[in-house]
Amino acid sequence: MKKQDSPVWVIAEQIDCQVLAVSFQLIGQARKLAAELGTCVEVVLLGDNISEQARQLIAAGADKVYLGNAPDLAFYQPEIYTEIIVKLAKERRPEIMLIGSTSAGTELAPLIAAGLETGLTAHCIDLLLDENKILISKIPAYGGLLSIICPEKRPQMATIATGVFTSPHPDESRTGEIVPLKVPAELPGRIQTLKVVREEPEGVPLESAPIVVAGGAGAGDRKGWGMIADLAQTLNAALGSTRPAVDEGWTELETMIGQSGKMVSPELYIGVGLSGELQHMVGIVGAKVMVAVNNDAKSQVFEQVDYGIVDDCREFVPVLIEKIKEYREKLVTC
Amino acid sequence: MLKIVVCVKAVPDPKEAHKIKIDPVTKTLMRSDVPLVLNLMDKNAMEAALQLKEQLDAHITVLSMGPPPAGNVVKECLALGADHGYLLTDQAFGGADAYATAYTLAQGIEKIGEYDVVLCGMASSDGSTEWVGPQIATVLKIPVVTRVKELVEYGGQWWQVKAGMENGYRLVRVKLPAVLTVSRELNTPRTLSFSGIIKARKKEITAWGINQLGLPEESVGQKGSPTIVSDLDSLTSRRTVEIISGTREEKAEQLVNKLADAGVI
Incomplete structure (x- = not known):
C-alpha cells in the first residue's frame, strides 16, 4: 500500500470541458516522482460538467482526483480557484505541486505559492529528485542550466510548458478515488472573469x-x-x-x-x-x-x-x- | 485622485545579455560589463500610467528594488513623467527570488501609503517568471489581473480589462485597489523628451533600506527566498553540424537537396 501523505499534486486545467494535454503530461511525470518518493499522485480539477474528465485523469495516473464541479468554476476564476487550492493544500500538505504554464496557470501558480508562502520555479525543462529526495527544477539560463531547489518550504512548486513531458498512455483499468470539493461561499468577490473570448489563430499552429x-x-x-x-x-x-x-x-x-x-x-x-x-x-x-x-x-x-x-x-x-x-x-x- | 504605483526593474541590457555566461569550470556566472536598462515591458506599464494621468486626475509613483545603479531606471521614469521615485536598495535585499522581491516591493508600497492601481510589466527580460505582480497582490491582499492587453472601462471603483490568453482573451472585472501586469500589446511606449529630462532633475528619488522598511533580515533577500540556485551547468549536448559552402545559389541548392533526401520537405 502506497502511503497517502505528502502526495505529489498536479493542478489540472480544462478549457470548454477539455482537459489540456499539459495536465496529462504532468500526471505522467508526477507518477515517476511519486514512485521514487513512495507516495501517491493527487490531481485537482476545477470546472463545470467534468465528472467524466476526472475518470480520464485516473486513467492517466491519478490515484485521487479532487473535483470541483460547479457553474461558478466553469472557467478560470482567480479568487475562487486560489481559495480552493490553497485551503486544500494546507490540509493535504502535498510535497510537490506541478502546474502547466498556460496563461491561467502562470497567474494561478504564483498566487498559490504566495498564499502558501512557498517557492515556485518557472520554465522547467526537467524535474528530478536529488539524493535527499528534494525536487530539482532544471531551468535554462545564461547559456547553461540552472538547478533550482526549494529546500525547506512545502510544497515544492513548479510550472512546466506543454510538450516538456510526454503524455502517459491511458489505462482504463486503473482505479482511483474521486473526492468532490465544495465551492466556498464566503469570498470577497473583488474579481471576476466575465467571459472567455477565442480568436482563431492565423496560419499553421x-x-x-x-x-x-x-x-x-x-x-x-x-x-x-x-x-x-x-x-x-x-x-x-x-x-x-x-x-x-x-x-x-x-x-x-x-x-x-x-x-x-x-x-x-x-x-x-x-x-x-x-x-x-x-x-x-x-x-x-x-x-x-x-x-x-x-x-x-x-x-x-x-x-x-x-x-x-x-x-x-x-x-x-x-x-x-x-x-x-x-x-x-x-x-x-x- | 487616482494613485498609481508603477513597479519597474533594472535588467541587463537584453542586447548584451548573452555576454553573461556560466563558467564551465567554476560554475559561477561570468558577468561582463553589461549595462542595466529599464525592463522593456515596464515601459508599457509606465506608458499606461502616463495615459491614465492624461485622462484622469492621477499621481504616479515609481518603485524599484535593486542595487544603487538601478536608480537610473527610476530617474528615466521620472523623466518620462512620473511624479515621485523610490528605490529599495540594501545589501540585505540581494539574492532575492521572485517571492522575496514581491514581498519587499509590497512592503515599499505599504510604506508609500495610499494606492489604487499597482502597474507592473508582465515579465522581466532576465527572469521572465511573471510571478512578481501576482505575489505583490497576495502580500497586499488585493486582486491581480495579469497579461492585461486592453483597459476597457476605467476611472471608477470597478475596472474592466482584457487579459491575454492562448488564442484570445479573458474579460475581467476587478475592484480597486488592484495589481495589473501589462503586456506589450497594451500600448506603444513614448520616448524620452528633452524637457522631461530637464524637469526630472528637480524630482527626487527616495532610497529606502531594510531599516526604513522596518523588516527583519530573514524576510528579505536570499534569506527570505524559498528557492535557491543549487547548481549551474554549462550545456554539453550538441548536434554535429555540416556547414554547407559554395556560392549563395549553390548553398541554397545543396540545402534543398539534403532536406529532400532526409524526406523533410
Missing part, C-alpha cells in the same frame, strides 16, 4: 506543424522579417520567433518558441538570423532535422543544428525560396 521556420533579431527590420515569413509560407511551415523578434514588434508573443514560449518538435526546423540562445533552443529539442542560417560563422547556433549556412539571411532567404519552388515544380513535372 506551431505545436503540431511538421515544418517550423523561426526568425530572430538578424532579420534586421520588418522587411527582413517579411522574407522569413515568406520562407515559412513557401514551405507551408509554421512561423516561430525568438524574444528579440517579439520585442522588436515584428511578430506576436504567441509565435515565440522556447523557455517562456512554445515547445515544438517538427520534422524540420529552420532557424534564420538567430543566435542559438538556449532560452529559444530548448523549445526545439524534439526536432528531427535542424538548419541554421546566420552570418556569424562563430555563432553558437551552429553547435546545435545539423546543417549550417553562413550567410546574410536577408540575401540568402530569397534565393532559398526560389530553389525550394524549383524543387517543388520538378516534383510536379516528374
Whole structure:
C-alpha cells in the first residue's frame, strides 16, 4: 500500500470541458516522482460538467482526483480557484505541486505559492529528485542550466510548458478515488472573469506543424522579417520567433518558441538570423532535422543544428525560396 | 485622485545579455560589463500610467528594488513623467527570488501609503517568471489581473480589462485597489523628451533600506527566498553540424537537396 501523505499534486486545467494535454503530461511525470518518493499522485480539477474528465485523469495516473464541479468554476476564476487550492493544500500538505504554464496557470501558480508562502520555479525543462529526495527544477539560463531547489518550504512548486513531458498512455483499468470539493461561499468577490473570448489563430499552429521556420533579431527590420515569413509560407511551415523578434514588434508573443514560449518538435526546423540562445533552443529539442542560417560563422547556433549556412539571411532567404519552388515544380513535372 | 504605483526593474541590457555566461569550470556566472536598462515591458506599464494621468486626475509613483545603479531606471521614469521615485536598495535585499522581491516591493508600497492601481510589466527580460505582480497582490491582499492587453472601462471603483490568453482573451472585472501586469500589446511606449529630462532633475528619488522598511533580515533577500540556485551547468549536448559552402545559389541548392533526401520537405 502506497502511503497517502505528502502526495505529489498536479493542478489540472480544462478549457470548454477539455482537459489540456499539459495536465496529462504532468500526471505522467508526477507518477515517476511519486514512485521514487513512495507516495501517491493527487490531481485537482476545477470546472463545470467534468465528472467524466476526472475518470480520464485516473486513467492517466491519478490515484485521487479532487473535483470541483460547479457553474461558478466553469472557467478560470482567480479568487475562487486560489481559495480552493490553497485551503486544500494546507490540509493535504502535498510535497510537490506541478502546474502547466498556460496563461491561467502562470497567474494561478504564483498566487498559490504566495498564499502558501512557498517557492515556485518557472520554465522547467526537467524535474528530478536529488539524493535527499528534494525536487530539482532544471531551468535554462545564461547559456547553461540552472538547478533550482526549494529546500525547506512545502510544497515544492513548479510550472512546466506543454510538450516538456510526454503524455502517459491511458489505462482504463486503473482505479482511483474521486473526492468532490465544495465551492466556498464566503469570498470577497473583488474579481471576476466575465467571459472567455477565442480568436482563431492565423496560419499553421506551431505545436503540431511538421515544418517550423523561426526568425530572430538578424532579420534586421520588418522587411527582413517579411522574407522569413515568406520562407515559412513557401514551405507551408509554421512561423516561430525568438524574444528579440517579439520585442522588436515584428511578430506576436504567441509565435515565440522556447523557455517562456512554445515547445515544438517538427520534422524540420529552420532557424534564420538567430543566435542559438538556449532560452529559444530548448523549445526545439524534439526536432528531427535542424538548419541554421546566420552570418556569424562563430555563432553558437551552429553547435546545435545539423546543417549550417553562413550567410546574410536577408540575401540568402530569397534565393532559398526560389530553389525550394524549383524543387517543388520538378516534383510536379516528374 | 487616482494613485498609481508603477513597479519597474533594472535588467541587463537584453542586447548584451548573452555576454553573461556560466563558467564551465567554476560554475559561477561570468558577468561582463553589461549595462542595466529599464525592463522593456515596464515601459508599457509606465506608458499606461502616463495615459491614465492624461485622462484622469492621477499621481504616479515609481518603485524599484535593486542595487544603487538601478536608480537610473527610476530617474528615466521620472523623466518620462512620473511624479515621485523610490528605490529599495540594501545589501540585505540581494539574492532575492521572485517571492522575496514581491514581498519587499509590497512592503515599499505599504510604506508609500495610499494606492489604487499597482502597474507592473508582465515579465522581466532576465527572469521572465511573471510571478512578481501576482505575489505583490497576495502580500497586499488585493486582486491581480495579469497579461492585461486592453483597459476597457476605467476611472471608477470597478475596472474592466482584457487579459491575454492562448488564442484570445479573458474579460475581467476587478475592484480597486488592484495589481495589473501589462503586456506589450497594451500600448506603444513614448520616448524620452528633452524637457522631461530637464524637469526630472528637480524630482527626487527616495532610497529606502531594510531599516526604513522596518523588516527583519530573514524576510528579505536570499534569506527570505524559498528557492535557491543549487547548481549551474554549462550545456554539453550538441548536434554535429555540416556547414554547407559554395556560392549563395549553390548553398541554397545543396540545402534543398539534403532536406529532400532526409524526406523533410
